[in-house]
Amino acid sequence: xxxxxxxxxxxxxxxxxxxxxxxxxxxxxxxxxxxxxxxxxxxxxxxxxxxxxxxxxxxxxxxxxxxxxxxxxxxxxxxxxxxxxxxxxxxxxxxxxxxxxxxxxxxxxxxxxxxxxxxxxxxxxxxxxxxxxxxxxxxxxxxxxxxxxxxxxxxxxxxxxxxxxxx
Ligand SMILES: [Zn+2]
Ligand SMILES: [Zn+2]
Numbered sequence: 001x002x003x004x005x006x007x008x009x010x011x012x013x014x015x016x017x018x019x020x021x022x023x024x025x026x027x028x029x030x031x032x033x034x035x036x037x038x039x040x041x042x043x044x045x046x047x048x049x050x051x052x053x054x055x056x057x058x059x060x061x062x063x064x065x066x067x068x069x070x071x072x073x074x075x076x077x078x079x080x081x082x083x084x085x086x087x088x089x090x091x092x093x094x095x096x097x098x099x100x101x102x103x104x105x106x107x108x109x110x111x112x113x114x115x116x117x118x119x120x121x122x123x124x125x126x127x128x129x130x131x132x133x134x135x136x137x138x139x140x141x142x143x144x145x146x147x148x149x150x151x152x153x154x155x156x157x158x159x160x161x162x163x164x165x166x167x
Contacts, residue, residue, distance in 0.1 A: 001027050001049075008050070010100035011059065012076035012083060015152025015160040018059035019083070021050035025092060028106040031085075032121070033113025039065075039073045040082045040096060043118050047085055047094035048106040055093055058156065101154040 004024045011018035028048040036045035062074035062083050074084040074093075085094040097103045111117065134142040152160055 001025050003051070006105070008095075008100055008102065008105070009058070009156060010083075010095060011152060012079050012081035012099065013151050014076060014079035014081070015157065016060045016078045017057070017062050017076045017081075017083065018152075018156060019062075019095070020056045020058050020156075021095075022054045022056075023050065024054075024106075025049040025051065026109070027094075028097065028108050029110045029112055030108050031113045032111060032115075032117035034116040035067050035071075036085065036113060037116060039067060039085070043121060044111075044113075045082070045085065046097040046103075046108060048097055048100070049092040049094040052086075052091050052093055059160075 002025070004026050006024055007020070007022055008024055009018065009020045025048070028046075030044045030046050032044045036047075037043060039045060060076070063077040065073045065075070067073050070087055070089055072084075072086040072088060073082065074086065075082050081099055082096050083099050084096065086092075087094075097106050097108075100106065150161070
């Protein structure tokens with residue numbers, strides 16, 4: 001596993017917890033193990049790590065569930081976003097790629113925990129494309145969501161939530 005000299009930030013959906021990493025590791029992967037499935041409430045956890053000593057919690061603090069004696073699962077206790085997998089013995093924290101501000105920077109390089117991989121995972125890229133959120137037939141619905149959006153934006157903010165409503 002080698003170090004990538006890139007900075008990355010991320011946080012939870014509501015913005016109560018934000019983090020910054022001054023460097024990242026090149027271990028981007030999908031873990032299908034049953035514990036990761038439960039921890040993220042999904043069929044796999046998409047994870048990429050930073051060295052523990054490169055991480056700063058820039059707003060709030062994550063809550064932690066010890067899923068075993070070795071592993072901390074970090075999440076926001078206000079909105080529930082799963083934030084990380086942290087093996088307390090190896091000095092690195094695996095962030096959930098979806099919680100990073102730029103998930104597109106971390107393409108998965110492999111799969112782990114495949115004993116629990118759902119059998120239909122291998123077919124999902126062939127599923128029909130339902131189109132973007134703001135497809136023509138959903139424009140009104142998407143606009144209503146945008147107008148009342150409580151999600152923190154994909155960059156750091158000085159004050160959140162903003163006094164005059166979301167940006
Ligand atoms: Zn939150
Ligand atoms: Zn796992």
